[in-house]
Amino acid sequence: MSAYDDLxxxxxxxxxxxxxxxxxxxxQETMMPRGAAPQRGEECAAIASVLHARRVDPRVGDWLDALAGTPLDDVAAAQLRHIRRDFERARKxxxxxxxxIARVTSKAQGVWADARAADDFARFAPTLDEVLTLKREEGHALADGGDVYDAMLADYEPGTTGAELEAMFGALRPELATLRAAVLEADAPSRLTGExxxxxxxxxTRKLAKTFGYDMSRGRVDKAVHPFSSGSGLDVRITTRTNPVDPFNCFYSTIHEVGHAxxxxxxxxxxxxxxxxxxxxxxxxxxQSRIYENQIGRSRAFTGWLYGQMRDAFGDFGIRDEEAFYACVNxxxxxxxxxxxxxxQYNLHVLLRFDLERALVAGDLKVAELEAAWNDRFEADFGFAVDKPSNGVLQDVHWSVGLFGYFPTYSLGNVYAGCLNKAMRAALPDLDAxxxxGxxxxxxxWLGKHVQTHGGLYEPRDVIAKASGSAPSEAPLLAYLKEKFTGIYGV
Structure with missing residues (x-):
């Protein structure tokens, strides 16, 4: 096993x-001075080169060949599965x-931020076109004659294809649209007012992070334009953001990122x-982030506790009781x-991006046409027009940093969360109490035992199937959403 130890x-x-x-x-997202962006781009390119050289190092192939046919336990076999897959992809x-790609996407992030602040997509379009060209080149190399978008997806959700997601999302869209229409015709609950x-x-928000099990001795909470989680193991950091008229944005961004962390x-x-x-x-x-945020954090039981915490922090903020607060949160x-x-409505936003990025990657949609395509699709799906680019095509950082294939995993995660929530509720009948x-x-x-502790030991869909007892399906998510929102809105 010396080859395994060396590898x-x-x-x-x-x-x-x-x-x-x-x-x-x-x-770069939290503390870096803005003027450092060009140098940071070179730093990111340098370390990307080092990492790429290590990932394609011929010794990795030699060690893998030496271990071929060697009896291995489940953990070692899983390690080699990941290493071999990454090695073969990196070599391409x-x-x-x-x-x-590392150099351009590092700089593109700043260009996107400036264009977003100026509400000027034309300022970002040439850079996005450069990023897309590079990522398509990478995708063609990875696909090796196969579907380019599927090759991109494999970076984020191995074993899943665009066609499979299209079928799953196709089952979600009409059900969500019908429920959305019924809910928006009903009387809406009160909203938060004031500052x-x-x-x-x-x-x-830091108290909420700890309430959901975030270990602050191995993490920290900072502010950023776009909340995210970073790191693994003994150093896992999260960011959130604040808005004086919308504290839910802060609290639920934090709970969401704690799920990742x-x-x-x-x-x-x-x-x-x-x-x-x-x-x-x-x-x-x-x-994990969605079940923490939604099925747990937005549940009637938990929002009842959060209502008391908000009254302690802000005094009387105009919501009369726990039930009204539950409706307000949702x-x-x-x-x-x-x-x-x-x-x-969240998944409708994701499906829009999924369809547009597939068209971009396929060459059916040009970057110059993206803003108009976004605006047309948004109005068709949501019934009103985008008022400015920062509320439309410029709102997300993902494409600026080359994350094509990432967006659909948000909705896939919601589907997985629906499956896990059904199994967790069955296993924990006193969960609401x-x-x-709090x-x-x-x-x-329960999530730690059935999902989180395994890390990369199993393939993605196997993790969910083992935890929930059945193959992933959109049905539990749809059932959950229908029960919740018909109950709140009486439709």
């Missing part, structure tokens, strides 16, 4: 360097292309700095922003 020692060093690269990206991408001190928001923090420590030491896919990752209303969308006391430990422990 794993090499891979651990590569994983450590990858964590350093991730820390550069965290710094030229080193110069990998470095150029909420942003320092007090951050105080309560808890997944990384709860992976078995034996897997630290190995391929198994990170979430197995973005869909499974998103299942209020369905028109809006432009995906990250601020209510639980019912716990949540009403005690999430039963839910988070």
């Amino acid at each position: 794993m020692a090499f891979v651990r060093e590569t994983q450590a360097l990858s964590q350093i690269a991730g820390r550069l990206e965290w710094d 991408v030229p080193a110069a292309l990998a470095a150029q 909420f001190d942003e320092a007090a928001q951050m105080g309560l 808890a997944y990384e923090q709860n992976i078995h420590t034996d897997y630290l700095l190995t391929p198994l030491g990170a979430g197995v896919s973005m869909g499974v990752h998103e299942s 209020r369905v209303s028109n809006g432009f922003i995906r990250t601020e969308a209510d639980e019912l 716990q949540l009403a006391r 005690d999430t430990s039963g839910a988070t422990a």
Whole structure:
């Protein structure tokens, strides 16, 4: 087994360097001075080159060949499965292309931010076109004659195809549209009014992070334009944002990112700095953030506890009781922003992006046509017009950093969360009583045991199937949404 030991020692060093690269990206989003962007682009390109060289190092292939046919336990076999898949993918991408993608996407993030602030898509379009061209080149290399979008998806959700997602999302869309129409015709619950001190928001948001099991000795909460989670193992950081008239944005962004962070923090420590030491896919990752945020955090039981916490933090804020607060938290209303969308409409925002990016990658839609295509599709799906690019095509950072194939994992994560919630509720009949006391430990422990501790040990859909007892399906999510929103709105 010396070949295995040598291979794993090499891979651990590569994983450590990858964590350093991730820390550069965290710094860029939180603390880096704006003027440092050009230099940071070169730094990111340099470390990307080092990482790419290690991932295609011929010794990796030699070690894998030496281990072919060797009897292995389940953990070692899973490690080799990931290493072999990553090695074969990395070998298909030229080193110069990998470095150029890192360089351009690092700079593109700043161009996107400036264009978003100016509400000027034309300022960003040439850079986006450059990013798309590079990512399509990479996709063609990875696809090796197959479907380019499927090759891109494999970076985020191995084993899933665009056609499979199209079928699943095709089953979701009409059901969601019908329920949305019925709900928006009914009387809407009260909404929050007034202003909420942003320092007090951050105080309560840190309490919520701890309530959901986030280990602050191995993490931290900072502010960023776009909330995210970064890192794995012993250093997992999250960001959130505040809005004086919308504290829910802060609280539920935090709970969402804690779901991601808890997944990384709860992976078995034996897997630290190995391929198994990170979430197995973005869909499974998103299942954790969405079940923390929605099925737990927006439940009637938990919002009853949160109502008391908000009264302690802000005094009387105009919502009469816990039931009215539950309806307020889950209020369905028109809006432009995906990250601020209510639980019912969120997936419609994602499906829009899924269809548009598939068309971009296929060459059926040009970057110059993207803004108009976005606006047309949004009005068709939501019934009102986009008023400015920052509320439309410029609202998300993802395409600027080359994350084509990432968006559908948000809705796939919701589907997975629906499956997990059904199984968790069956296993924990007293869950609501716990949540009403602000005690999430039963839910988070169940998810830790059945999903999070495994890291990359199983394939993504196998993780969900083992935890929920059946193959992933959109049916539990639809049943959950129908029960919840027909109950709140009486439709």
